[in-house]
Amino acid sequence: MLIIGELINGMFQDIARAIKDKDKSVIQKRALEQVDAGADALDVNCGPASAKPGSDIRWLIEAIREVTDKPLCLDSSKPQVIESGLEVLRGKAIINSTTADPEKLDILVPLAKKYNALLIGLTISTKGIPQNKDQRLELAAEILAFCSQADFPVEDLYIDPIVLPVNVAQAQMQGILEAIREFKVISTPSPKTIVGLSNVSQGTKSRGLLNRTFLTMALAYGLDAAILDPLDKDLMDSLITAELILNKNIYCDSYLDAYRRK
Amino acid sequence: MALQLATEKWSGEISEVIIGATKDEGGSRKSVVRIGGENTLPFLFNEGKIPNPVCVAFEVWDTAPSDWPECLWRAFGKSLNDSLSWAKKCVEEYKAKILCVRLQSAHPDFADTPPEACAKFIAGLLNAVDVPLVIIGCGDDAKDNLVLPAVSEAAKGERCLIGSAVQDNYKTLVAALSADGHNIIAESPIDINIAKQLNILISDTGFALSRIVINPTIGALGYGLEYAYSIMERARLAALSGDKTVASPFICFVGQEAWKAKEAKSEDERQGIIWEMLSAAALIQAGAGLLVMRHPVAVEKVNKYIERLFQR
Structure with missing residues (x-):
């Protein structure tokens, strides 16, 4: 699975x-720690405090590029920030993210095509966060329809069901998991699926356990990618073991070690 | 409309193992043998590169192979009684590109030949022939741990392929081969999980994964061939998908298994030859890189088969 740190x-x-002090070393250290721990790509988000996200994201990208060539996942709700990052990024980009709103899709889908980037599509719209599986599927279908009309390759689209904290939306968890499986059947070829994992445990007292249990279950429902904390070793061990049980890798007594050598 | 073939793009690649070292490389071989290096399944030339054709090694023993069937004795004649003339016959008459020598006489149940004598024999063999060597111990772990380091040292710089390391006995051999610059055979009992684990154990010692050749252990036609085939196929699919711990070329001891079959010992001597050929042909399709075979006619036919398959 695609692991995004x-x-x-x-x-x-x-x-x-x-970011404020323009201290590259902190960013570069965090980038390398995540890559060493098994991240296939790195999320890059300037955060709410950034006054100039358009230039801050460029600075972050350039700092990270000095130490790794891994794909970068440009994370902003503002399309112009993402575009600013795409302009300077060498190598593969993942756009994080569009919603199902036409005004976002109109800008981000052509950008993803232009830069040959992967695109994350959140099943969310100006109407708000979906409340059940059907609403998630409906929003996913809207994103898919837009992408195929725009000739954007569906295999490069990662649909996110929007994972909510378990202490906020416990009744929706089952539907979120089922949506991961059902996103796959609404189009051929199928889109990929992704979750922002840590959200599931937001505000709880057992974050690690909740994260790794949800990830294991989501993998069983066919999840392709996750944005997560790769430095959480228990989480990574669960991920590797879940993939082993799903026959994605060949078992051997040192399978955890073997996976980490990949 | 032209027919469009669906092609697969793999992310992994099988490591290329070079057996033998020429004078320029610190050895004394006239040529080297390369196996592996492909990044697609066998013979899918349109999907990726397959730089090295499958290679056949003649099996030679350091003692007369008393239990070999008559058909094999008839093919080689008296030369089977003298290892050096047997080896020379393979190279000069049958044009072997590589030999696989089994140090059977070292086995306590045979002549229990001491390590120094085995080392001397290998040195003599290296003088007598100029092709690369695969060297196999006698199969007794305790004895092999004495014999193989001595042999490894005697062949230092010749970049042989030496085995076999097994899950419970690999450290002595790995240390010796590492010091003397040889490649290693990692043997597992038709078990993909153990094959993977052994590769990890060997590479944990610092020995490069790219110098390992997997002996997956095979069965001949009618004796588990399809089981070996599926293990090799599974390992190969994983390797091409990016699992470096199983991305090693395979060596298959075809002759040893085929001539054990009761069908191979038939009065009609063509049957044994066919048994060895057919077992080899299937293993080539499974992804074998190096086949160790016995009967010169079977080797000749299999070499022709390989040549035709590699005409693309």
Whole structure:
């Protein structure tokens, strides 16, 4: 599965401070830690405190590019910030993210095509967060329809069902998991699926356990990608084990170690 | 409309193992043999690169193979009684590109030949022929741990392929081969999980994964061939999907298994030859890189088969 490291985010105080002080070393260290722990790509988010996200994201990208060539996941709700990042990014980009709103799709789908980027589509719209599986599927269908009309390759589209905290929306968890499976059947070829994992445990007292249990279950429902904390070793062990049980890798006694050598 | 073939793009690649070292490379071989290096399934030339054709090694023993069937004795004649002339016959008469020598006489149940004598024999063999060597111990772990390091040292710089390391006995051999610059055979009992684990154990010692050749253990036609085939196929699919721990070329001891079959010991000597050929042909399709075979006619036919398959 595609593992996107979530730790370069201005929400974290040390990252916010590094962005403010333009201290590359903090960013580069965090980038390498995540890659060493198994991240296939790195999320890059300037955070709410950034006054100039358009230039901050460029600075972050350039700092990270000095130490790794891994794909970068440009994370902003503002399309112009993402575009600013795409302009300087060498290598593969993941756009994080569009919603099902036409005004967002209109800008971001052509950008994804232009830069040959992967695109994350959130099943959310100006009407708000979906309340059940059917609403999620409806929004996913809207994103898919827009992408296929625009000739954007569906295999490069990652649909996110929007994972809500378990202490906020416990009744929706089953539907979110089922949506992951059903996103696959609404189009051929199928889109990929992704979750922002840590949200499931937001505001709870057992974050690690909730994260790894939800991820394991989501993998069983066919999840393709997740934005998560790769430095959480228990989480990564669960992920590797879940993939093993799903026959994605060949078992051996040192399978955890074997996976980490990939 | 022209027919469009669906092609697969793999992310992994099988490591290329070079057996033998020429004078320029610190050895004394006239040529080297390369196996592996492909990044697609066998013979899908349109999907990726397959740089090295499958290679056949003649099996030679350091002692007369008393239990070999008559048909094999008839093919080689008296040369089977003298290892050096047997080896020379393979190279000069049958044009072997590589030999696989089994140090059977070292086995406590045979002549219990001491390590120094085995080392001397290998040195003599390296003088007598100029092709690369695969060297196999006698199969007794305790004895092989004495014999193979001595042999490894005697062949230092010749970049042989030496085995076999098994899950419960690999450290001594790995240390010796590492010091002397050889490749290693990692043997598992028709078990993909153990094959993977052994590769990890060997590479944990610092020995490069790219110098390992997997002996998956095979069965001949009618004796588990399809089981070996499926294990090899599974490992190969995983390797091409990016699992480096199983991305090693395969060596298959076809002759040893085929001539054990009761069908191969038929009065009609063509039957044994066919048994060895057919077992080899299937294993080539499964992804074997190096086949160890016995009967010169079977080798000749299989080489022709390989040549035709590689005409693309």
